[in-house]
Amino acid sequence: xxxCVLPGDGIGPEIVAEAVRVLQAMDLNxxxxxxxxxxxxxxxxxxxxxxxxxxxxxxxxxxxxGAVGGPQWDGNPxxxxxxxxxxxxxxxxxxxxxxxxxxxxxELANASTLKPEVVAGLDILIVRELTGDIYFGQPRGIEMRxxxxxxxxxxxxxxxxxxxxxxxxxxxARKRSRKVCSVDKMxxxxxxxLWRDVAIETxxxxxxxxxxxxxxxxxxxxxxxxxxxxxxxxxxxxxxxILSDEASMLTGSIGMLPSASLDANNKGLYEPCHGxxxxxxxxxxxxxxxxxxxxxxxxxxxxxxxxxxxxxxSAVKKVLAQGFRTGDIFEPGMKKVGTRQMxxxxxxxx
Ligand code: IPM
Ligand code: MG
Numbered sequence: 602x603x604x605c606v607l608p609g610d611g612i613g614p615e616i617v618a619e620a621v622r623v624l625q626a627m628d629l630n631x632x633x634x635x636x637x638x639x640x641x642x643x644x645x646x647x648x649x650x651x652x653x654x655x656x657x658x659x660x661x662x663x664x665x666x667g668a669v670g671g672p673q674w675d676g677n678p679x680x681x682x683x684x685x686x687x688x689x690x691x692x693x694x695x696x697x698x699x700x701x702x703x704x705x706x707x708e709l710a711n712a713s714t715l716k717p718e719v720v721a722g723l724d725i726l727i728v729r730e731l732t733g734d735i736y737f738g739q740p741r742g743i744e745m746r747x748x749x750x751x752x753x754x755x756x757x758x759x760x761x762x763x764x765x766x767x768x769x770x771x772x773x774a775r776k777r778s779r780k781v782c783s784v785d786k787m788x789x790x791x792x793x794x795l796w797r798d799v800a801i802e803t804x805x806x807x808x809x810x811x812x813x814x815x816x817x818x819x820x821x822x823x824x825x826x827x828x829x830x831x832x833x834x835x836x837x838x839x840x841x842x843i844l845s846d847e848a849s850m851l852t853g854s855i856g857m858l859p860s861a862s863l864d865a866n867n868k869g870l871y872e873p874c875h876g877x878x879x880x881x882x883x884x885x886x887x888x889x890x891x892x893x894x895x896x897x898x899x900x901x902x903x904x905x906x907x908x909x910x911x912x913x914x915s916a917v918k919k920v921l922a923q924g925f926r927t928g929d930i931f932e933p934g935m936k937k938v939g940t941r942q943m944x945x946x947x948x949x950x951x
Contacts, residue, residue, distance in 0.1 A: 611877025613667025639669025712853025729841025
């Protein structure tokens with residue numbers, strides 16, 4: 602198993618180091634090699650996704666990523682921003698299927714800002730399309746028109762792009778509660794009318810899975826009103842970006858949520874849902890669990906080693922049950938630990 606490790610910016614190197622230690626402790630035949638992506642790559646080479654990183658990422662079976670971005674690069678031209686590196690690797694590797702599970706660990710029920718009875722037992726999988734939509738649509742830009750600045754982006758989807766992500770959602774639902782909610786804005790946007798039409802057609806291939814549809818504004822509301830009505834939610838790139846941040850907070854901390862971005866052959870990029878948290882970078886206090894859980898998703902999806910994935914997930918549950926908490930999920934009475942100590946606790950539990 603060849604893994605390309607991209608620590609990235611901010612807290613990225615700290616949290617990735619813990620996930621790497623966990624993978625090394627698993628007794629698997631893994632080869633890991635590090636490279637630069639994001640702001641650190643811009644600083645070193647002027648390019649957020651340099652050639653050397655591209656070569657390594659393309660040759661690897663899977664990519665483990667920390668996070669990219671930080672205020673020091675916000676003023677850069679767009680091609681030299683860290684986010685461009687992330688979008689570049691997703692697009693180049695064809696990672697169209699982004700899986701973002703939002704699971705509430707019973708031990709963290711009080712960390713959610715919602716009432717425990719609303720979120721207890723929460724287990725949602727957001728399936729976000731990741732290589733299309735307004736994120737990549739042309740034309741785009743800021744230009745002068747009629748003597749004023751004019752900003753432009755383009756939302757588009759082909760039916761094959763919609764169908765392949767819907768199929769990922771239906772297949773995932775078959776391993777869960779067999780419910781898919783497809784999210785669109787068909788009352789206003791033609792592009793998402795097509796999304797709904799193709800969702801309905803694709804649904805006919807999966808008669809055993811219940812398909813429903815929801816407009817994105819209502820979906821945002823339903824997620825806080827009654828999140829447990831959802832099993833699998835599937836949506837486009839931009840709506841998925843927004844709804845997955847919202848869903849993550851139902852669980853109390855975005856610091857707990859892993860993600861997988863897969864191509865058609867289960868090659869994948871695995872990263873925590875959270876960002877680079879520049880405010881706490883280098884302090885050793887960031888929560889490494891989302892990255893460690895991302896490594897578990899890697900073992901499950903790319904390396905088809907369900908057993909190993911579960912060993913990591915059980916270890917994480919165990920350290921939560923033992924009361925170990927980083928600052929983001931801390932409650933009085935628990936044991937407050939830093940990034941490294943949290944990694945130590947997971948290794949001990951393993
Ligand atoms: C995410 C992030 C990225 C996105 C940014 C950093 C480009 O918000 O992975 O959700 O918008 O996809
Ligand atoms: Mg986002």
